[in-house]
Amino acid sequence: MKKTDNQMLVIFGASGDLTARKLIPALFNLYVAKQLPENFIVLGASRSDMSDEEFRNRVVYDSPYLKSKIEDLKENYLKGFTNMFFYEDLGSDYTAEYSGLAKRIEALNASKGTDSNYIFYFSTPPSLYEPIAKNLAEVGLNNQELGWKRLIVEKPFGYSLETAKNLNKGLQQYFKESQIYRIDHYLGKETVQNLLVTRFSNSIFEPLWNRNYIHHVEITNAESVGVEKRGGYYDKSGALRDMFQNHLMQIVSLVVMEPPIGNEPEEIRNEKVKALKSLRIMRDEQTLFGNTIRAQYVASEINGESVKGYREEDGVNSDSTTETYAAIKFYVDNWRWHGVPFYVRTAKRMPTKVTEVIIHFKTPHHQIFSDSGLNSKDNKLIIRIQPDEGILMKFGVKVPGQGFKVERANLDFYYSSLAETYVMEAYERLLLDAMQGDATLYARADEVEAAWEFVDPILDYWKNGKDVRMYGYAAGVWGPENADELIEDFGYWRNPGENLADDPGYCVIC
Numbered sequence: 001m002k003k004t005d006n007q008m009l010v011i012f013g014a015s016g017d018l019t020a021r022k023l024i025p026a027l028f029n030l031y032v033a034k035q036l037p038e039n040f041i042v043l044g045a046s047r048s049d050m051s052d053e054e055f056r057n058r059v060v061y062d063s064p065y066l067k068s069k070i071e072d073l074k075e076n077y078l079k080g081f082t083n084m085f086f087y088e089d090l091g092s093d094y095t096a097e098y099s100g101l102a103k104r105i106e107a108l109n110a111s112k113g114t115d116s117n118y119i120f121y122f123s124t125p126p127s128l129y130e131p132i133a134k135n136l137a138e139v140g141l142n143n144q145e146l147g148w149k150r151l152i153v154e155k156p157f158g159y160s161l162e163t164a165k166n167l168n169k170g171l172q173q174y175f176k177e178s179q180i181y182r183i184d185h186y187l188g189k190e191t192v193q194n195l196l197v198t199r200f201s202n203s204i205f206e207p208l209w210n211r212n213y214i215h216h217v218e219i220t221n222a223e224s225v226g227v228e229k230r231g232g233y234y235d236k237s238g239a240l241r242d243m244f245q246n247h248l249m250q251i252v253s254l255v256v257m258e259p260p261i262g263n264e265p266e267e268i269r270n271e272k273v274k275a276l277k278s279l280r281i282m283r284d285e286q287t288l289f290g291n292t293i294r295a296q297y298v299a300s301e302i303n304g305e306s307v308k309g310y311r312e313e314d315g316v317n318s319d320s321t322t323e324t325y326a327a328i329k330f331y332v333d334n335w336r337w338h339g340v341p342f343y344v345r346t347a348k349r350m351p352t353k354v355t356e357v358i359i360h361f362k363t364p365h366h367q368i369f370s371d372s373g374l375n376s377k378d379n380k381l382i383i384r385i386q387p388d389e390g391i392l393m394k395f396g397v398k399v400p401g402q403g404f405k406v407e408r409a410n411l412d413f414y415y416s417s418l419a420e421t422y423v424m425e426a427y428e429r430l431l432l433d434a435m436q437g438d439a440t441l442y443a444r445a446d447e448v449e450a451a452w453e454f455v456d457p458i459l460d461y462w463k464n465g466k467d468v469r470m471y472g473y474a475a476g477v478w479g480p481e482n483a484d485e486l487i488e489d490f491g492y493w494r495n496p497g498e499n500l501a502d503d504p505g506y507c508v509i510c
């Protein structure tokens with residue numbers, strides 16, 4: 001087990017939603033699992049006026065996100081957790097100088113024994129990331145002489161390639177790249193990490209993982225919810241920035257990458273960057289027109305209840321052109337993937353919440369059972385990221401009886417069969433990794449920029465292109481019909497059900 005040094009976690013934006021909904025519950029789970037170091041405290045920092053006690057009440061006792069968890073625990077046990085929390089009011093804004101904050105950190109460090117090791121978690125609006133880093137540096141809180149200093153930076157990391165580069169440069173003026181941890185919570189998901197293990201710890205997949213055997217790759221990320229209470233944020237972002245540039249590009253990089261020479265953070269991250277750099281960037285309008293689809297959900301009924309259209313959501317412009325659905329077809333220009341199309345889509349207000357990667361294998365070169373009536377492209381490996389996490393392989397079997405009738409059968413593995421094993425939540429895993437100085441599951445500057453490099457021309461085309469279309473789809477269906485044209489040459493999107501084995505249309509033995 002890796003060692004976790006004594007340390008202090010300083011959260012900027014501690015009065016916000018992310019802190020309450022993700023960070024504190026993750027810390028609570030780590031505390032219960034005895035994963036936190038002996039001397040560990042959390043200092044919340046925001047503009048809101050709160051005492052330590054009020055902060056503790058807010059993030060622990062009154063937290064709707066901890067309610068079910070703390071009911072099971074004895075009061076005195078909970079006290080240990082609550083006592084770790086402190087709060088510093090930053091005054092009217094985050095850009096004023098931080099000498100008060102530095103003094104508080106110093107005093108807490110001395111009394112709580114955190115060995116001058118600090119993580120600064122940026123959970124504020126992104127416009128404040130660089131000013132906060134600058135202020136920290138000005139009071140010496142980037143100095144690693146006495147103890148290490150790390151930044152965890154929340155998404156979105158930039159709004160475009162240019163802004164991402166500026167943000168990287170801005171942060172790197174004050175902190176070294178090795179101190180910066182850019183969080184992408186999809187990398188904290190056990191099933192996303194399992195992509196690496198599936199590929200590189202088995203000898204049966206890797207020999208087939210290339211253009212000789214793979215026909216096309218399909219990745220679906222669907223959410224059943226709409227924009228919820230985040231309409232204001234989402235309307236400036238859209239599906240491509242909110243999900244595709246970060247989470248889906250990370251998944252793509254893990255599917256596409258070459259085998260790393262080892263599992264050290266830089267060994268893995270180097271290969272991911274190479275993978276992202278090999279994506280063929282679409283530059284001309286004709287290519288962009290034929291390979292990208294965007295759409296917005298419109299008002300509809302789901303299970304008998306009426307659901308608002310995107311443009312009617314709170315915080316969204318009534319004539320918004322922000323996409324809630326994005327589907328992209330692209331190619332990867334390298335030896336392994338030459339000529340293999342990738343189809344990736346992400347959307348809100350789909351029939352179900354699901355994320356999965358489907359590797360579609362090629363038809364056998366010489367088919368001797370071609371009268372079976374099956375689509376010969378039915379050899380698939382489905383890696384289910386969420387929910388009903390698992391892996392399913394589809395292959396042909398003989399139907400008992402006369403002749404050689406072939407039907408599809410499933411070979412499957414479900415995470416639920418590991419019910420005895422505790423599976424960490426994404427934020428829990430990522431926080432613990434940063435505490436231990438392991439950046440493997442965090443995005444490096446060049447990785448983020450390579451992803452923007454691919455996405456930027458699409459965004460630009462959607463904003464300024466001549467023939468760009470914005471399609472509509474009824475809330476609760478699998479997107480606009482036009483998205484089917486994108487994948488038509490090869491079949492159709494797998495519109496999965498809630499369960500991994502739900503197989504619309506063509507699974508005979510499931």
Ligand SMILES: NC(=O)C1=CN([C@@H]2O[C@H](COP(=O)(O)OP(=O)(O)OC[C@H]3O[C@@H](n4cnc5c(N)ncnc54)[C@H](OP(=O)(O)O)[C@@H]3O)[C@@H](O)[C@H]2O)C=CC1
Nearest residue numbers: 013015016017018019046047048123124125126154155156
């Ligand atoms: N919530 C989520 O699920 C996710 C959030 N994120 C990212 O995490 C970061 C924080 O998100 P979230 O907690 O949801 O945001 P909130 O708006 O809930 O919280 C942001 C915090 O920043 C502080 N703040 C400082 N200056 C401003 C300002 N000018 N406007 C608004 N707030 C300000 C606020 O505290 P105070 O007023 O006390 O200073 C507030 O508590 C964002 O970058 C977001 O993109 C990423 C993934 C998911």
Ligand SMILES: O=C1O[C@H](COP(=O)(O)O)[C@@H](O)[C@H](O)[C@H]1O
Nearest residue numbers: 155185186223242243247355386
């Ligand atoms: O980062 C984000 O992710 C969530 C989806 O996360 P998941 O773990 O529930 O799949 C998405 O709803 C949100 O819009 C986006 O900002």
